[in-house]
Each structure stands twice: as structure tokens, then as C-alpha cells.
Amino acid sequence: MSKITPLSGFPELLPAQRNAEVAIVEQLRRVFELHGYNSIETRAVEPLDRLLSKGEIDNEVYVLRRLQADAEAADAGIGLHYDLTVPFARYVLENAGKLEFPFRRHQIQKAWRGERPQEGRFREFTQADIDVVSRDELPFHYDVEVARVMSQALAALPLPGLRMQVNNRKLIEGFYRGLGINDPGAVMRVVDKLDKLPADALLGQMAQIGLSAAQAHSCLALAQIRASDSTFVEAVRDLGVSHDLLDVGLAELAAVLEGCRDFSNERFTIAADLRIARGLDYYTGTVFETVMTGFESLGSVCSGGRYDALATDGTTTYPGVGVSFGVSRALVPLFQRDLLTSTRSVPSVVLVALVDDTSRQASDALAQRLRARGIPAEVAATAQKYGRQIRYAERRGIPFVWFPGDDESSNTVRDIRSGDQVEAHPDQWVPPSADLRPQVVRA
Amino acid sequence: MSKITPLSGFPELLPAQRNAEVAIVEQLRRVFELHGYNSIETRAVEPLDRLLSKGEIDNEVYVLRRLQADAEAADAGIGLHYDLTVPFARYVLENAGKLEFPFRRHQIQKAWRGERPQEGRFREFTQADIDVVSRDELPFHYDVEVARVMSQALAALPLPGLRMQVNNRKLIEGFYRGLGINDPGAVMRVVDKLDKLPADALLGQMAQIGLSAAQAHSCLALAQIRASDSTFVEAVRDLGVSHDLLDVGLAELAAVLEGCRDFSNERFTIAADLRIARGLDYYTGTVFETVMTGFESLGSVCSGGRYDALATDGTTTYPGVGVSFGVSRALVPLFQRDLLTSTRSVPSVVLVALVDDTSRQASDALAQRLRARGIPAEVAATAQKYGRQIRYAERRGIPFVWFPGDDESSNTVRDIRSGDQVEAHPDQWVPPSADLRPQVVRA
Numbered sequence: 001m002s003k004i005t006p007l008s009g010f011p012e013l014l015p016a017q018r019n020a021e022v023a024i025v026e027q028l029r030r031v032f033e034l035h036g037y038n039s040i041e042t043r044a045v046e047p048l049d050r051l052l053s054k055g056e057i058d059n060e061v062y063v064l065r066r067l068q069a070d071a072e073a074a075d076a077g078i079g080l081h082y083d084l085t086v087p088f089a090r091y092v093l094e095n096a097g098k099l100e101f102p103f104r105r106h107q108i109q110k111a112w113r114g115e116r117p118q119e120g121r122f123r124e125f126t127q128a129d130i131d132v133v134s135r136d137e138l139p140f141h142y143d144v145e146v147a148r149v150m151s152q153a154l155a156a157l158p159l160p161g162l163r164m165q166v167n168n169r170k171l172i173e174g175f176y177r178g179l180g181i182n183d184p185g186a187v188m189r190v191v192d193k194l195d196k197l198p199a200d201a202l203l204g205q206m207a208q209i210g211l212s213a214a215q216a217h218s219c220l221a222l223a224q225i226r227a228s229d230s231t232f233v234e235a236v237r238d239l240g241v242s243h244d245l246l247d248v249g250l251a252e253l254a255a256v257l258e259g260c261r262d263f264s265n266e267r268f269t270i271a272a273d274l275r276i277a278r279g280l281d282y283y284t285g286t287v288f289e290t291v292m293t294g295f296e297s298l299g300s301v302c303s304g305g306r307y308d309a310l311a312t313d314g315t316t317t318y319p320g321v322g323v324s325f326g327v328s329r330a331l332v333p334l335f336q337r338d339l340l341t342s343t344r345s346v347p348s349v350v351l352v353a354l355v356d357d358t359s360r361q362a363s364d365a366l367a368q369r370l371r372a373r374g375i376p377a378e379v380a381a382t383a384q385k386y387g388r389q390i391r392y393a394e395r396r397g398i399p400f401v402w403f404p405g406d407d408e409s410s411n412t413v414r415d416i417r418s419g420d421q422v423e424a425h426p427d428q429w430v431p432p433s434a435d436l437r438p439q440v441v442r443a
Numbered sequence: 444m445s446k447i448t449p450l451s452g453f454p455e456l457l458p459a460q461r462n463a464e465v466a467i468v469e470q471l472r473r474v475f476e477l478h479g480y481n482s483i484e485t486r487a488v489e490p491l492d493r494l495l496s497k498g499e500i501d502n503e504v505y506v507l508r509r510l511q512a513d514a515e516a517a518d519a520g521i522g523l524h525y526d527l528t529v530p531f532a533r534y535v536l537e538n539a540g541k542l543e544f545p546f547r548r549h550q551i552q553k554a555w556r557g558e559r560p561q562e563g564r565f566r567e568f569t570q571a572d573i574d575v576v577s578r579d580e581l582p583f584h585y586d587v588e589v590a591r592v593m594s595q596a597l598a599a600l601p602l603p604g605l606r607m608q609v610n611n612r613k614l615i616e617g618f619y620r621g622l623g624i625n626d627p628g629a630v631m632r633v634v635d636k637l638d639k640l641p642a643d644a645l646l647g648q649m650a651q652i653g654l655s656a657a658q659a660h661s662c663l664a665l666a667q668i669r670a671s672d673s674t675f676v677e678a679v680r681d682l683g684v685s686h687d688l689l690d691v692g693l694a695e696l697a698a699v700l701e702g703c704r705d706f707s708n709e710r711f712t713i714a715a716d717l718r719i720a721r722g723l724d725y726y727t728g729t730v731f732e733t734v735m736t737g738f739e740s741l742g743s744v745c746s747g748g749r750y751d752a753l754a755t756d757g758t759t760t761y762p763g764v765g766v767s768f769g770v771s772r773a774l775v776p777l778f779q780r781d782l783l784t785s786t787r788s789v790p791s792v793v794l795v796a797l798v799d800d801t802s803r804q805a806s807d808a809l810a811q812r813l814r815a816r817g818i819p820a821e822v823a824a825t826a827q828k829y830g831r832q833i834r835y836a837e838r839r840g841i842p843f844v845w846f847p848g849d850d851e852s853s854n855t856v857r858d859i860r861s862g863d864q865v866e867a868h869p870d871q872w873v874p875p876s877a878d879l880r881p882q883v884v885r886a
Contacts, residue, residue, distance in 0.1 A: 002490040004537045004756070007521065010486035012534065014541055015548070018483050033790035034814040036821030040461050043453035043567050044487070044553065047445040048510075064505045066557035067491075067522070078450070079510070091455065093447045098457055100788060100838050102824055105458070110487065114509035124486050141803060313447070345543060347476035360584060371477040378479030381545055395543050 009117030010124045011332045016397065019342035019438040021331055024157060025108055028128050028325065031153040032106035035145070037130050040105045042087035044112075045078040050090060060113040080112040084129045084324065089311035092133055092318055102134040102142065108327070120298035120329045131322030133310050138319040140252055143286040143306055144259035147270075150323040151260040154290070154302060155268035158340075158440045159330060161293035164302065165226075165273035166256050168286055171249025172277065175222055175236070178243030179215050187211070188277045191223045195275075225274040229261075230254040232272040249285075256286055284308040288323055292330055301330040334442075342438040344397025347376040349431050350413070351393040352402045354383035359404065366404055366411070369426040375436070377402070390416055399435050402426075452560030453567045454775045459840065462785035462881035464774055467600060468551055471571050471768065474596035475549040478588070480573050483548045485530035487555075488521040493533060503556040523555040527572045527767065532754035535576055535761050545577040545585065551770070563741035563772045574765030576753055581762040583695055586729040586749055587702035590713075593766040594703040597733070597745060598711035601783075601883045602773060604736035607745065608669075608716035609699050612726050614692025615717070618665055618679070621686030622658050630654070631720045634666045638718075671714040672704075673697040679717070692728075699729055727751040731766055735773055744773040777885075785881040787840025790819040792874050793856070794836040795845045797826035802847065809847055809854070812869040818879070820845075833859055842878050845869075 006012070013021060029039070051061050062080040081087045084107045092099065108128045117123055130149060132142045147166070154162050176184040190205045197205075199220055206216035218239055225235045233250050253272055260270045278287045285306035292301050302325040310320035334340035352367045354360060360379065367377040378398075380389045386403070393401050393416055402424070405411040413429060414421040449455070456464060472482070494504050505523040524530045527550045535542065551571045560566055573592060575585045590609070597605050619627040633648045640648075642663060649659035661682055668678045676693050696715055703713045721730045728749035735744050747766035754761040777783035795810045797803060803822065810820040821841075823832045829846070836844050836859055845867070848854040856872060857864040 002492050002520075004533060006537065007486065007488065007490075010488060012486055013484070014538060015481045015483060019481065022482055034817070034819045036789050036791040036819060038458045038462065038789050039465055040458060041456070043450065043455055044555070045450065045453060045567070047450075049445050052510075061510045062507045063510050064507060064523070064557075067495075067504045067506050080507070090447060094449065095457060104789070104821070112487070114507075124488070346479050346481050346547070348479040374477070376477045376479060378547070 007123075009122050011122055011328065011335075013335060015345040016342050016438070017335045017340070019344065019347075020335075020340055020440045021327070023342065023438065023440050024159075024331065025126075025128065025327060027156060028153050028327075029106065029108065031149060031156070032128075032130055035104070035149045037104040037106040037149065040088075040091065040107055041109055042081070042084070042091050042107070044080055044110070046081050046087055046090060048077055048079050051079050051082065051086060060115045062112050062114050082113045083111050084109055084127050085131075085310075085322070088129070088131060088133075089318070093311050093313050096135070096313075096316070096318075102132050102138065104130070104132045106130045120295075120301075120326075120333055122328055122332065125326065125328035125332075127324050128327050129304075129322060129324040131310070131320050133318050133320035133322075135316055135318060138321065140255070140285070143252065143321050144256055146304070146321050146323055147256045147260050147286070147288065148263070150288075150302065150304075150325065151263040151268065151270055154325070155263040155265050157267075158442050159267070159292065159334070160295065160339075161266075162268050162290055162301070163293065164260075164268070164270040164288060164290045165276050166253060166270060166286065166288055167272065167274055167276035168249040168253040168256075169277070169283055169305075170245050170285055171236070171253055171274070172222070174243040174246030174249050175239075175241050176219065178241040178246050179218055181211065181215060181219075183209070187219055191219060191275065192277050194223055223275040226271055228257075228264075228269060228271040230257060230272075232274065236274070252285060278303060278305060282307055286321065290325075295330075295333060298329055298333060301326045339443045341441050341443075342397075343441055344399075344438045346378065346396045346398060347438065348378040348396070348398050349375055349435055350377040350400045350402050351389065351396075351398045352377055352379045353386060353389045353404065354380045355404055357383045359383070363404055366402060366426050370402075370429075373427070373430070375431060390414075397438070400431060450566075452565050454565055454771060454778075456778060458788040459784050459786075459881070460778045462787065462790075463778075463783050463883045464770070466785065466881065466883050467602075467774065468569075468571065468770060470599060471596050471770075472549065472551065474592060474599070475571075475573055478547070478592045480547040480549040480592065483531075483534065483550055484552055485524070485527070485534050485550070487523055487553070489524050489530055489533060491520055491522050494522050494525065494529060503558045505555050505557050525556045526554050527552055527570055528574075528753075528765070531572070531574060531576075532761075536754050536756050539578070539756075539759070539761070545575050545581065547573070547575045549573045563738070563744075563769075563776055565771050565775065568769065568771035568775075570767050571770050572747075572765060572767040574753070574763050576761050576763035576765075578759060578761060581764065583698070583728070586695065586764050587699055589747070589764050589766055590699045590703050590729070590731065591706070593731075593745065593747075593768065594706040594711065594713055597768070598706040598708050600710075601885050602710070602735065602777070603738065603782075604709070605711050605733055605744070606736065607703075607711070607713040607731060607733045608719050609696060609713060610715065610717055610719035610730050611692040611696040611699075611728055612720070612730060612748075613688050613728055614679070614696055615665070615720065617686040617689030617692050618682075618684050619662065621684040621689050622661055624654065624658060624662075626652070630662055634662060634718065635720050637666055666718040668717040669714055671700075671707075671712060673700060673715075675715040675717065695728060721746060721748060725750055729764065733768075738773075738776060741772055741776060744769045782886045784884050784886075785840075786884055787842075787881045789821065789839045789841060790881065791821040791839070791841050792818050792878055793820040793843045793845050794832065794839075794841045795820055795822045796829060796832045796847065797823045798847055800826045802826070806847055809845060809869050813845075813872075816870070816873070818874060833857075840881070843874060 173184045283305035287305035289300040290302035304323035306321040311318040352363045370377040413424040616627045726748035730748035732743040733745035745768045749764040753763035813820040856867040
């Protein structure tokens with residue numbers, strides 16, 4: 001038998017950490033549902049050819065085979081999904097006749113990649129995606145909507161600061177075309193290295209792909225524009241380029257920023273960042289990236305954008321716009337540094353003490369009366385001295401210990417954090433609502 | 444590209460069905476947490492040797508390999524878990540120093556088996572498990588507790604009738620030993636076929652393994668005892684066998700039945716069924732099985748029991764008791780027959796209508812005021828005639844359509860099921876609480 005050890009890249013949480021993750025996922029789900037995004041789940045596997053059609057991540061797919069299958073049938077031809085977009089696109093095509101469009105969905109599920117584990121990159125990880133997809137056409141205002149929904153969700157999370165950076169592919173492409181550049185994709189691939197290479201090197205690479213010095217300087221200047229409001233429009237205009245597609249891109253980006261402005265707070269900001277391009281052959285308009293303050297090396301923890309062809313069956317095209325929050329990518333590094341946990345390792349608000357070894361049934365009945373009113377409760381494991389039963393609660397973070405009385409009117413309950421002990425009736429006492437569920441704690 | 448088709452054995456749900464599944468899983472989780480069972484999740488994969496150590500299901504394991512891994516490293520030596528008990532046992536051993544015992548956990552996750560798909564048997568399926576595990580010793584009253592918790596959870600589910608059948612391995616073994624049988628396991632393996640073979644055949648097989656006719660008849664008589672209360676004790680006593688272990692088993696089984704009696708209702712019953720043995724080398728006391736009325740061919744939808752060694756590291760043993768509800772096994776056949784769904788395919792309670800093409804912002808603002816008070820709302824996709832906007836809501840099952848007024852006091856909201864339309868204030872109107880979330884619907 002293999003030694004019991006963690007598997008690199010497959011993070012697991014202790015109960016108190018798990019309670020923080022559950023609370024955060026519930027918060028996300030709640031915001032998604034308030035905006036009409038319905039839960040779906042897709043199977044964990046897809047046919048290999050569908051997983052590999054994007055071309056870029058062949059070596060990261062986990063292929064499945066049945067252990068004892070015949071040699072020729074050994075390979076089931078299926079692999080684990082590496083994101084939630086590929087399966088969602090397939091789900092839309094498979095069920096198009098049964099779905100109502102525009103179709104808003106959220107999907108909070110695990111995905112798997114066989115890549116080398118490193119911080120923030122796991123072999124198994126949870127993502128929380130929202131997308132709106134429609135048939136044939138999806139008006140631009142849905143770009144603003146998904147940005148607003150995810151902004152509202154992120155702005156409320158108990159995490160280090162999040163900075164969402166938005167750009168628009170039409171803006172970039174229109175700008176390049178306005179400069180007379182015929183292959184915008186080639187320039188984007190160079191500009192994409194802005195974080196890694198000095199400006200001179202980028203200018204050199206742009207010259208190599210045929211840009212004039214003036215064109216190259218303009219492209220670099222565009223990529224360096226950042227603004228938390230629509231002043232970026234002015235900054236772009238000052239570069240003296242004009243093109244219809246540029247106008248559309250500028251208007252769209254300004255509308256997204258404007259739409260999300262209400263959600264900015266001390267922990268969440270959104271800004272135009274004209275350097276952002278993302279998945280080069282994929283997105284066609286709005287694009288999003290998000291960095292977590294102090295954890296920039298993780299890369300983007302929340303990304304997405306507009307794709308004019310999320311899915312197509314050859315006859316009908318399904319455009320979409322969506323954003324994906326990397327639950328594991330953002331949270332696991334915080335758990336690993338002990339920067340995130342919750343107030344307790346059990347759901348119980350109350351530990352009902354045992355008076356003696358024969359009183360289990362009475363304590364069970366008391367606990368059941370609390371549960372009947374929605375108060376999670378457990379009964380002490382053994383009838384030790386009360387001091388020990390209190391320590392039992394302390395070790396689990398249970399805030400209240402209930403001491404059964406001789407009769408209904410002599411029950412007492414102690415808040416073991418303050419030591420305050422009061423008389424309480426099992427059909428009437430309620431804990432402070434903040435204590436009803438484990439609370440997220442940030443160090 | 445492979446044709447888009449469902450994969451046999453990997454069921455997926457449409458949005459309205461998914462909402463029913465979510466509601467049912469939430470109901471389970473709620474009951475588990477009221478009793479102090481904390482959520483955990485384990486990674487989807489385990490080392491192969493750990494998955495195969497039970498010996499019985501070798502050919503059902505899905506092994507993972509990275510698509511482009513080197514030939515010698517092709518096999519990662521890991522496979523997908525086929526239940527939640529093996530990973531839980533490993534989690535307990537791995538984290539024993541950081542867990543508080545007795546440790547109550549619930550775990551609601553997918554598992555995978557490469558077996559031939561058939562009704563109620565899927566290659567990917569969701570299970571909802573509860574277990575209590577402790578170090579060295581776990582008192583019997585936890586058997587009663589997990590039975591009570593799962594009974595309370597099952598009794599509230601909107602499913603066809605569920606019949607939980609309980610037995611006790613000590614009872615069977617004690618009875619057999621009291622009869623002078625030295626290899627109780629061999630007899631259990633024969634009795635296990637009671638549903639499939641006629642009594643004569645079983646008696647014949649018992650003779651073959653060396654039982655006298657009297658012994659065989661007693662074993663058969665024991666297996667045929669069923670009772671919904673402790674009258675089974677009398678019935679067993681009448682067979683005239685005595686043994687200390689039998690006494691313990693009888694008392695334990697009676698205590699489990701007694702403890703769960705309050706939860707019996709028209710949809711859920713619990714009874715002693717002395718035929719039940721389950722996993723022959725695994726359980727050591729209480730054992731559970733559950734059949735769904737009208738779906739007996741699915742087999743057990745909720746099973747479990749006591750294992751005196753859930754996990755062991757050679758030095759310390761961790762006894763446990765648990766029950767596992769097969770969420771997919773019970774629900775998917777109902778979905779497939781259109782016997783189960785929910786009232787709507789979106790979370791939205793309200794569709795805010797669009798007065799005209801220029802009023803999207805005003806309708807968005809109204810929706811946002813509803814959301815701020817916890818009312819899921821979406822805005823109509825296009826400013827069609829109101830009749831069409833109402834049909835948009837109808838197709839999704841959204842119960843209310845909000846018609847923006849010229850000013851705050853002239854808003855109205857229509858319950859499109861009854862046609863009733865009333866004046867409403869966006870900061871005050873509340874829907875009936877039953878409408879706040881999609882409701883489960885059973886055909």
C-alpha cells in the first residue's frame with residue numbers, strides 16, 4: 001500500500017478551511033442566482049477530440065482508461081475536462097432544443113489539468129463560471145451584465161484586494177487597423193509579452209514583423225494606457241488613430257467600466273488596461289483579467305470575455321460572454337499561508353453538555369429541540385467534568401455550551417468566548433445570527 | 444470532431460431538473476449540518492493500490508494518464524475514486540493529527556465506476572455520505588445517531604416511498620455461532636442470495652457447506668424475519684438459539700429501530716430485515732439498505748453500517764459508522780421518466796419588463812432594487828409587446844412579471860399563474876416565500 005501522503009497539485013482542505021470555502025462559494029452562488037444565472041453541472045469527462053480541438057493544451061489532458069478493459073478497448077476515448085467552457089459549449093449544442101435563450105448559467109465545479117503543479121496552478125481545481133449564451137446574436141449589454149454580476153460577487157468576498165482589468169479586442173484590432181496594420185494578431189502576440197520583456201525588445205520584435213517605428217511606438221503607447229474611468233478614451237484619441245472598429249471598442253469598454261463603477265470599494269477595483277488581450281484566437285470583444293493584491297504571481301484569478309462563437313453546429317452559432325473565477329487558484333494559496341480559515345470546524349452552534357452517563361437521551365432531546373428551530377447542535381461525546389466538555393467545544397470553535405437543568409426552567413447556556421452564562425429555554429433561545437454558521441476569518 | 448451525443452452512464456440534467464437536484468441536496472445538507480456533520484471534500488483521485496485494496500472492483504476503476512506523458516511515466520498511478528469511503532478513510536489517516544474525534548463529516552461528491560451502465564448504475568454519480576469516525580473506540584450510540592440523521596433527512600425528501608432495512612452483523616454471527624456454525628461468513632454468502640434463489644436451493648447450498656438440515660432451516664428462518672418494531676426480538680428468540688453476541692446484536696438492532704421511530708411517515712419507513720448482510724468483509728455491526736418503492740430493481744439507494752476498522756495505520760485503528768445516499772441512483776431514474784422536476788428553469792422570481800428599447804437602464808435599476816432585498820430578478824431580453832414578455836417568463840417558469848410605471852407609485856406586478864396584477868413598490872413588494880426558490884415538483 002502506498003504511503004499516505006498528499007498528492008502534489010491535488011489540494012485538500014481541513015474542515016475549518018472547507019467551511020470558509022463553502023461560505024465563499026455560497027456567496028458567489030447567491031449573487032449569480034439573484035441575477036437569474038441558473039446552476040448547471042456537466043459530466044467530468046468529454047470526448048478527447050473535443051478536449052483537444054483548442055490545440056493548445058494537449059499534454060495537460062488526463063485521459064481515462066478502464067483498468068481491466070480489453071487491449072483494443074483500453075482507451076475509452078474520454079478525458080477529464082480542463083475548464084468549464086468546453087463542456088458548457090457542448091451542453092448548449094446538445095440541449096439547444098430544450099434551452100431558453102438567452103441562457104444564463106453558473107457552473108461551480110472541479111476541473112483537471114495534468115500540468116506541473118506550481119503555486120496557484122493545480123491538477124485539480126474548482127472554478128465558478130457565469131456565462132450568457134444566445135442563438136445567432138447576443139446584444140452587447142450582456143457584456144456589461146456579466147461584468148456587473150461578477151464585480152458585485154467579487155466585491156463582497158473576504159479576500160485580499162482584487163483588481164479587475166478590462167480591455168476590448170475590437171478596440172485593439174481597430175487601433176491596429178487604423179494604423180494600417182494588416183495582421184493585428186501578430187502584434188497582439190508581441191504586446192502580450194509586455195510584462196516579461198523591456199519596451200525596446202518589444203519594439204524590436206514589432207520591427208521584425210514589419211511595423212514601422214511610428215506604428216510600433218503607437219502600439220506600445222496604446223498598451224500602456226490604464227485608467228479607472230473613461231479618461232482612457234481621451235488617452236487613446238490623443239494617439240491620433242481612427243477606425244470604425246476602434247470607435248465601437250472604445251464605446252464598449254467605456255460602457256463596461258461605467259456599468260461596474262458602483263461596485264468599486266476598498267477591496268475591489270475595476271479599470272481599463274489596454275495591455276490585456278487574453279486567448280488570442282478566442283475572444284472577440286470585451287476581455288477580463290483579475291489580479292489579487294499581493295498575489296500577482298498567481299496570474300489572473302478571474303478571467304473571461306466575449307466570444308462571438310462559443311459554440312456552433314455548422315448551421316447555428318451561439319455567441320456568449322462569460323467570466324470564470326478560479327476558486328482554488330485564489331483561495332488555496334491563502335489557506336496554505338494560514339491567511340484564511342473559518343471560526344469553527346463543525347457546523348454546530350451549540351454543544352449540549354452531558355450531566356452524567358445516563359442522561360444522553362435527555363441531552364439528545366434538548367439538542368433535537370434546538371435543531372427543530374434551525375440551530376445546529378451536537379451532544380458532548382462523554383460525560384466528563386463540565387470543564388472538559390467546554391474544552392471539547394473550544395477545540396471545535398463551537399461558541400455555546402448548553403447545560404441541561406433539572407427541569408425546563410433551569411437550563412442555562414454559556415457563551416464560552418465571553419464566559420457569559422444565562423438561563424435559556426430550549427424552545428425559545430436563539431444564538432446571535434452571526435453565530436448560526438461558521439464565519440470566514442482572514443488573518 | 445465527435446458527434447455531440449450523450450455519453451452512456453454519464454447523466455446530465457436540464458436546468459429545471461438541476462434545480463430539483465440542488466433543492467434535494469440542500470435539504471440533505473441542512474439536516475446533516477443541524478446534527479453537527481461538517482462538509483469535507485476529497486480530491487477525485489487516489490493512488491491505484493489504495494483503490495484496489497478492497498479487491499472486488501478492479502475492473503471498474505478509471506485510471507488516469509497524461510496524454511503526452513513519457514512512455515515510462517505514462518501511467519500516473521492514480522485513478523478516480525469509486526466511492527467516498529475509501530478517500531474518507533485516507534483523509535482521516537492523513538489528517539488524524541489535525542482532526543477532532545469523534546469526527547462527524549458529510550461529503551456530497553461525484554464518484555466514478557467504469558462498469559457497464561444500466562438503470563440506476565452510472566459511470567459518474569453523486570453520493571451524499573455521512574460518517575462518524577473516532578480513534579480506538581466509537582460507542583454504539585453513534586450507530587443510532589447516524590441512523591436517526593439519515594432517517595430524518597430521507598423522511599423529508601420529495602421522493603417515492605423509501606423503506607430502510609436494518610440488520611446487525613453481530614446478531615447474524617451470534618445466531619450462527621449459537622447454532623454451532625464455525626464459518627458464519629460462508630453461510631452469509633449463501634443467505635445473501637435469498638432474493639435470487641428459491642429456499643430449497645439455499646438449503647441445498649447450506650448442506651454443501653456442511654450445515655445440518657436443522658441448522659440450515661434455522662438460518663433460513665432467521666433471514667425471513669422482518670418487523671417494523673422490536674417484535675423481531677421475540678421472533679428470533681422463538682428460534683431457540685442463544686449466544687452472547689446474538690444478545691448484543693438484538694439489543695443494538697432494537698435500539699436503532701427505536702431511535703428512528705419518530706421519523707417514520709407515509710413516505711419513509713424503517714424496519715428490521717434479518718436477511719440484510721451487505722459487504723461481507725467490511726461491516727461489523729449495524730447494516731443498512733434502502734429500497735425506493737416502485738424502483739426496487741435499482742437496488743439499495745441508501746446503504747451503510749458500522750465498520751470497526753474504517754481506517755488503520757498499523758498502530759491506531761479508526762472505527763466508524765456511516766450511511767451513503769445515492770443521489771444519482773435515486774434521482775436520475777425519476778428525471779428520466781419525467782417524474783421529478785422543478786417549477787422553473789431559472790432562479791428568477793421576477794421578470795422586469797422593458798417598456799421600450801431605451802428603458803433598459805430603468806428596468807435594470809428596478810431589478811437591482813429587488814435583488815438588494817434578496818429577490819432574484821432578471822430583465823426581459825427585448826422590448827417586445829408585453830404579451831410576448833409574459834410568455835418569455837412563462838417559458839422559464841418565472842412566476843411574476845414587473846411592469847415599470849412612469850413613477851415610483853405606478854409600478855405593478857402580475858402573478859402570471861393567476862393573472863392577478865397589483866400595485867407594488869420596488870423597495871417593499873415581496874413574493875410569497877414559497878416562490879423565492881424553484882420548488883421541487885413530483886409527477
